[in-house]
Amino acid sequence: MKQTPKVAVVILNWNGSFFLEKFLPSVYNSTYQNIEFIIGDNASTDNSIEFVQTNYPSIRIIENSQNFGFAGGYNEVLKSVEADYYVLLNSDVEVTPNWIEPVIQYMEEHVEVAAAQPKIRAYHDKTLFEHAGAAGGYIDAYGYPFCRGRLFNEMETDKGQYNDNQEIFWATGAALFIKAQAWKEAQGFDADFFAHMEEIDLCWRLKRMGYRIAYVGASTVYHVGGGTLNTSNPKKTYLNFRNNLMMLQKNLPLSRVFWVIFSRLWLDFAALIKFLLERKPKDAWAVSRAHQYFFLNFFKNAKKRKSFSVKENKKGLYKNSIVWDFYMNKIRKFSELDGENFQ
Known part of the structure; x- marks a missing residue:
């Protein structure tokens, strides 16, 4: 047994x-x-x-x-x-x-x-x-x-x-x-x-x-959520924006990594403007600091990229933009997303 x-x-x-x-x-x-x-x-x-x-x-x-x-x-x-x-x-x-x-x-x-x-x-x-x-x-x-x-x-x-x-x-x-x-x-x-x-x-x-x-x-x-860092904490904003860029650089295939990160930098800039319009200057500065860290540590992070001999499992990847679907298409539930757009 x-x-x-x-x-x-x-x-x-x-x-x-x-x-x-x-x-x-x-x-x-x-x-x-x-x-x-x-x-x-x-x-x-x-x-x-x-x-x-x-x-x-x-x-x-x-x-x-x-x-x-x-x-x-x-x-x-x-x-x-x-x-x-x-x-x-x-x-x-x-x-x-x-x-x-x-x-x-x-x-x-x-x-x-x-x-x-x-x-x-x-x-x-x-x-x-x-x-x-x-x-x-x-x-x-x-x-x-x-x-x-x-x-x-x-x-x-x-x-x-x-x-x-x-x-x-x-x-x-x-x-x-x-x-x-x-x-x-x-x-x-x-x-x-x-x-x-x-x-x-x-x-x-x-x-x-x-x-x-x-x-x-x-x-x-x-x-409970937000037990250590409150959801409105600028440090949380900084870590989320910084770590997301680091994660993309480490894991995306070379065929996609540059254009995805280029697109994300502009999307992040839009988020920075949104924070300013909402009178959240500390959060806007957190986005800027996240970008500064990313570029200053670009080569350090690049060394962490690894290749594996097996085929990557892409199950759970959504091939569209969830930002566009949420803000422009007004989709509010997961079930409303087109299942054909998932790997």
Whole structure:
């Protein structure tokens, strides 16, 4: 009889004692049998560590020497974790008792699936999908990520329309299930991302290695979102615009990389103007800073481009512009997109 795979649920924490106190009980009460709980701490200065040590002495704590961000932090912590599967879980996520079993079962049955995610619903309105992942991530021809159940900031109500299992382009870092071997093969996150889009970059690299990424609708978690950086934070704007360009440079084929990035720079400039018109000068400056970083580190990032001997899996790529469809064609739901335009 095959042994139940070992799962390590790893929560990366940085001054998140409030979220740990609120959501760690639901995680700790998960029903999966062969499981280890780990808190990876990014040099917190609050009482996070003391809280876990006092209330959950069986939970393993791995302390980083400094705040390496989401990407670098997980890279450091997972060097010391042995398991068949890693579950990278945000501290601001409430889970349901049976949230692990369906995803692991699906991944065990589909050996080509390297990473997967559950259904992500909003904690503050549990009828809605949540921004960070919803019912699985996709990407358009210009590198804009979107989800089933969420186009830009338009969230759909969950009426069971995405209760299926589906191959997707990227799985959310809010609750990322990944086979440990695949994590090691891909060499984890790109630490230069610090935070935001590092999971999309990782999933893209896995797809270029021939793996598949999946969404499993039988598992549900509830995500607060914006726990570390508020959605209106200019630093979040900077990281999103900067990391998106870095991701495109690293992963697009040479036949597309130059014209896509050229187009994105102009689209980003339009976003900068929009921020100015909305009287958000700090966000506009964040876009400018993102472009400055991209050009100053162009050759450093170019060295990260890798070629793989297998055929890239493009499932989940949307061949049109989601920006055009959303703003010009007034499409607000994933189901309204033309299925013929998906790879």
